[in-house]
Amino acid sequence: MSTASPLAVSLESIASCFEGIIPASICTCSADGRPNLTNLSIVCCVDSRHVGLSYQFFNKTRKNIAQNPFVQVVVVSPANMRQYRLDLRYERTETEGSLFEAMKTRLDAVASQTGMSHVFKLRGVDIFEVQDCRPINAEIGGDALPGTDFLPKIEEFTARLEACSELESVIDVSLDALSALFGYEHSFLMVPDENGNRLFTLGSHGFGESGIGSEAWMGEGILGIAAERREVVRTTNFSRDVLYSNTIRSTVQRRGEDSLLEREIALPGLPEIQSQLVVPLVNQHRLLGILCLQCATVGRFLSDDERVGRIAARQMAASMALLERAESAEPEEIPRRPYTVQPTAVSTVRHYTADDSIFIDDAYLIKGIAGRIFWKLVQSYVQGGRVDFTNKEIRLDASLQLPDFKDNLEARLILLRRRLQDHCDFVSLIQVGRGQFRLDVQHQLKLEERS
Amino acid sequence: MCMASEHPLSISDELKTFLEGPASVLAGTRDSRLMPEITRAWGPRVSEDRQHISLCVPLATSRKMIDNLDGNGEIAVTFSLPTNYRTFQLKGRNATIAEPDSTDLAAVGRHRDAFASVNESLGQSRERVEAFWQAEVETSPVLVKILFVPEEIFDQTPGPGAGREI
Missing domain, CATH: 1.10.10 (Arc Repressor Mutant, subunit A)
Structure with a gap:
């Protein structure tokens, strides 16, 4: 580790550059001095002095890094389109652990959704020390973006949830509050079936068709992978072509269960999903469901939104688990009313x-x-x-x-x-x-x- | 002017059209310590004899690149189409620096316009795309011309087959 001076622009202040919204580029150089320039699929911010780059293919970039640890990456802020140069020095490659798993889940989810699982295999995460980070025009400043103060909203969210005494109100109040407080206008909640093979939609907010009752297979697609691995999957620049309901339908067709299509309900979904955040609802290591937020805007869900999603999901899961226990309480007896009206239809x-x-x-x-x-x-x-x-x-x-x-x-x-x-x-x-x-x-x- | 290459390649009509189209163009150079430097370039042109490439870079973003080229002339340039990530990389060893003429500046204008249009078709407003290069020239509008002879051309379209030499 070097005892480097502070970066001209801190990585935290350009966090949105690491969301994968606008592709980054990497330049490496071979031992004999030939530069090589290519696109990068994922650059993530590991800490204030380190970034992680996805290693998927053994290519010229990998060969050069083995010969010469110095590389440069250019990232672009989706907020204001400013470009930043990052001078990096290769440190190590991680092939397991939380960083690797998180990046793998993100890649696998998109690959599974697009039928490219065999192509997008993550081999490792290359960790680089950031030696400098500066605007591409070094004479102008880095102008960090103002952050949103989420604390009062989170407090309000938990207060609204605390007042819910039934599962149905937990679902409705949560989805309403996510929209009203955080502007997450399109959301749905799925719960696992009794075998844990599928998830079904129990509540939705902000879609033309509610999609209540629609299903997803555990372990398949973004929803199923997030549920099975109990990991958050955040896609910020999702392929325009992929619609979840279509995927479910084609999965059914692929399995030769066309006759079942009649009994398939389309998942709630925007016609053009550009950003999606899927958060598992987990309480005491038990999967209680998943929360899915969608947006038609590229880069809607950033790392702070992921944190909000995680907090909301934990609160929701805790409320759901509490109500499960309370539900076994005895109901009061009510008089049974015999039916008297004889309808004609x-x-x-x-x-x-x-x-x-x-x-x-x-x-x-x-x-x-x-x-x-x-x-x-x-x-x-x-x-x-x-x-x-x-x-x-x-x-x-x-x-x-x-x-x-x-x-x-x-x-x-x-x-x-x-x-x-x-x-x-x-x-x-x-x-x-x-x-x-x-x-x-x-x-x-x-x-x-x-x- | 460019020094003559030992292995001149001839750029096909199809590739010329691609290189002079709405692609995102980035140039990579390196210093004497083999530290790489990336610079965004504009207005690429293929010469009449199909053996030379010229590009323009803003002076404000290319001081290190100019030093690097003065020192060693090594250059790699990628051309990547935002709509489908189709990408080519051209490498040369003898890049030189010159002052752009009116034809070069016109090519820069056309390239920026085409680049903005193709990004507009992807849902990026023209205003946002313009902001992309405006910061590059915020402190100085001066452009510098880079000339080189490509010795190697690679099809760099992302995927397991990326890097195939043409």
């Missing part, structure tokens, strides 16, 4: 036992556990006229074969309620008290069971 509810999917008048509603619960409710309604139910009786109902997962029932009921809201105007599920809900049906229902 008739609708058919069809249940496919193979995947518990439900179709109402040939329109897909839901599948899986939520479908099984819905089938049970409408059976009780049609056969016995019941409209009032408690979470507890559903949970204890052996015929439903619910997984041994406390959080899942509440999540499934929210999912079911929201899918009905979005897609059926004559059946609704109304929360009538803590741990209790009512099935409100305006049509006569005809039930059909198929394999």
Whole structure:
């Protein structure tokens, strides 16, 4: 390590240059004095005197670094388009550890999304000491950008969340507050299914189609990789061509499950995602879901936004975990109201036992556990006229074969309620008290069971 | 003027069109300690005989580069198209410095305009792209011309095959 003088421009003051929004360039020089210039895929800021460069291919740049540790990198600020020269000296290559894993996750997520996994393999992160950092026109200053004071907003966010006593309000209040306080206008929240194989969307904010009930495979694409590895994935200049819903659909097609497409709900998503931040919701090492923020502007989510996302996600996960424990408390008994009105319109509810999917008048509603619960409710309604139910009786109902997962029932009921809201105007599920809900049906229902 | 190269290459029509198009152009040089220096260049031109390349660089950003070229003449220049990252790198050993004439300055104007247009098509406003080079000439509008004879040309389009010599 050298005892170098302070940098002309501190790395912290040009943090947005390390977001990968505008490509950086690197110039190396061979031992026999031939310069070599190329584009760089990732330059990250390691600390105030070090940067990390992705090492993906063994190329001329790598050969030159082995011969001569001095390199220069030019980065560009996406905020004001100023260019900065960084004089670097190669120190070491990391092939494991948190820095390597974070960069690998970022590359893998984008590679998985674009079907380029075999091409974009991260071999290592080359760590360089920064010997100087200065504007490309050395005669002008570095003009750092003013930072945003996030503290009061974070305090307000936690205050709003603290007042939530149900899972549904945790989701809605969080997504609303992320928009109102931080300007993250487009967001959605997904939770894992009972097997941990898939994630499904339980809440969304700021999209034309809510996407409630849409799914993603664990370990696939940006959402699935963030969830599986429990790592934040931030993409700041995402390929214009990639849409998440399309990827899900093509994955289904690739697997030869075209017939399932009818039962696939498109993920919430902007038509042109340019920036995305996916943060896992983890509490005591357990994955409770993922939070996804999207924006149509390039470079919307910077490192401070990532910190805000992490804090918000931890708070949300903690609230969700607390409510899970509270939910097992006994609900008060409510009088059961028999249904009296005999509606005239008739609708058919069809249940496919193979995947518990439900179709109402040939329109897909839901599948899986939520479908099984819905089938049970409408059976009780049609056969016995019941409209009032408690979470507890559903949970204890052996015929439903619910997984041994406390959080899942509440999540499934929210999912079911929201899918009905979005897609059926004559059946609704109304929360009538803590741990209790009512099935409100305006049509006569005809039930059909198929394999 | 450029010294004659021992291995002159002839630049094809297709490559000439690419090099004189809206690409992002960066030049790399090095000092006597083999410390590299990157400078953004404007208005690249391929000579009539297809063997020489000229570029302009702002004096304010190229003082070190000029010293480097005075010392050793080694240069590498990349041309990268912002729309698809198609990239070529040209290397020469005998780069020299001259004063740009009106043809060179006109080429700089055309290049900046084309560069702004192609970035506009990617969603970058013209104002932002103009800010890109304005800081380079904020303290001095003077441009310097660099001339060299490419001895090696590489297809540097990113990916595992990058670096293939043409």
